[in-house]
Amino acid sequence: MYSINETYLDKEKEKLFEIKTNSLRKNFEKRRINVHTFLKKADIFRFIEEFITTRAEIKNIAFSDSVTLYQLGMYDWFESQATDKGYVINQPLKRSRTGQFAVFGEEPPGKMNIPYDIWKPKNDRWYQGLRDSLTSDLLVIGANAITMNGEIVSVDGIGNRVSGMIFGPKHVLCIVGRNKIVNDIDSALDRIHNYSAPLNYIRHNSKHSTNFDELPCLQIGKCVKCSNLESACLNTVIIRGQVKQHQDRIHLLIINDELGF
Numbered sequence: 240m241y242s243i244n245e246t247y248l249d250k251e252k253e254k255l256f257e258i259k260t261n262s263l264r265k266n267f268e269k270r271r272i273n274v275h276t277f278l279k280k281a282d283i284f285r286f287i288e289e290f291i292t293t294r295a296e297i298k299n300i301a302f303s304d305s306v307t308l309y310q311l312g313m314y315d316w317f318e319s320q321a322t323d324k325g326y327v328i329n330q331p332l333k334r335s336r337t338g339q340f341a342v343f344g345e346e347p348p349g350k351m352n353i354p355y356d357i358w359k360p361k362n363d364r365w366y367q368g369l370r371d372s373l374t375s376d377l378l379v380i381g382a383n384a385i386t387m388n389g390e391i392v393s394v395d396g397i398g399n400r401v402s403g404m405i406f407g408p409k410h411v412l413c414i415v416g417r418n419k420i421v422n423d424i425d426s427a428l429d430r431i432h433n434y435s436a437p438l439n440y441i442r443h444n445s446k447h448s449t450n451f452d453e454l455p456c457l458q459i460g461k462c463v464k465c466s467n468l469e470s471a472c473l474n475t476v477i478i479r480g481q482v483k484q485h486q487d488r489i490h491l492l493i494i495n496d497e498l499g500f
């Protein structure tokens with residue numbers, strides 16, 4: 240008996256991935272943003288290893304906070320390589336098992352109840368780590384969206400997550416799953432404000448004991464372009480290309496998988 244499995248779509252998704260990335264590659268590379276595509280997650284680690292080995296100037300590496308990087312096990316992988324490969328990791332956004340930033344130690348979940356004079360120097364060290372990441376040799380980062388036209392679009396509150404994409408780090412590896420591909424900037428911003436940002440607030444509420452419940456998007460389920468003081472949407476960064484002397488700076492790594500949101 241002949242039977243087709245109508246629910247198995249991996250091959251079809253792979254084909255669509257190839258069609259889309261072949262097209263967007265031309266647009267990014269015209270703008271001097273290098274594109275590398277990976278059908279399997281595992282292949283990305285070999286690429287990164289070679290990328291670092293062939294660039295002797297990479298001595299310290301920093302990261303953005305990124306669910307994509309968590310899903311790939313990227314933070315642990317870099318840490319496991321650091322001593323052998325001779326580079327230093329700067330990861331102020333690393334979390335302890337309780338969900339607090341690691342610099343605060345194993346404080347229990349929820350609002351930290353530690354005296355100000357103990358909290359303040361730890362917080363200063365955390366903040367300085369964010370500033371230091373802007374002068375790293377290599378920044379490993381995710382993105383909210385990439386467009387078929389060749390743009391990388393991200394939205395951020397403080398700005399630390401995305402400012403290093405513009406200037407500072409000598410090299411940037413921007414890692415995204417196929418789900419981050421959108422047609423244009425309007426589609427990117429619509430997706431970010433009406434899906435990624437609200438979901439990210441809910442993620443922080445449930446995993447990091449924040450309270451973003453008063454934000455309009457969590458009240459009514461859609462973005463009203465607020466300027467709330469808790470908003471993580473106050474800065475929009477659109478990378479439209481790199482200048483001539485930065486042709487080896489941004490490398491966009493696109494994986495044929497659903498990663499992050």
Ligand code: SF4
Nearest residue numbers: 456462463464465472
């Ligand atoms: S309502 Fe405000 S916080 Fe929510 S997605 Fe829109 S700009 Fe961001």
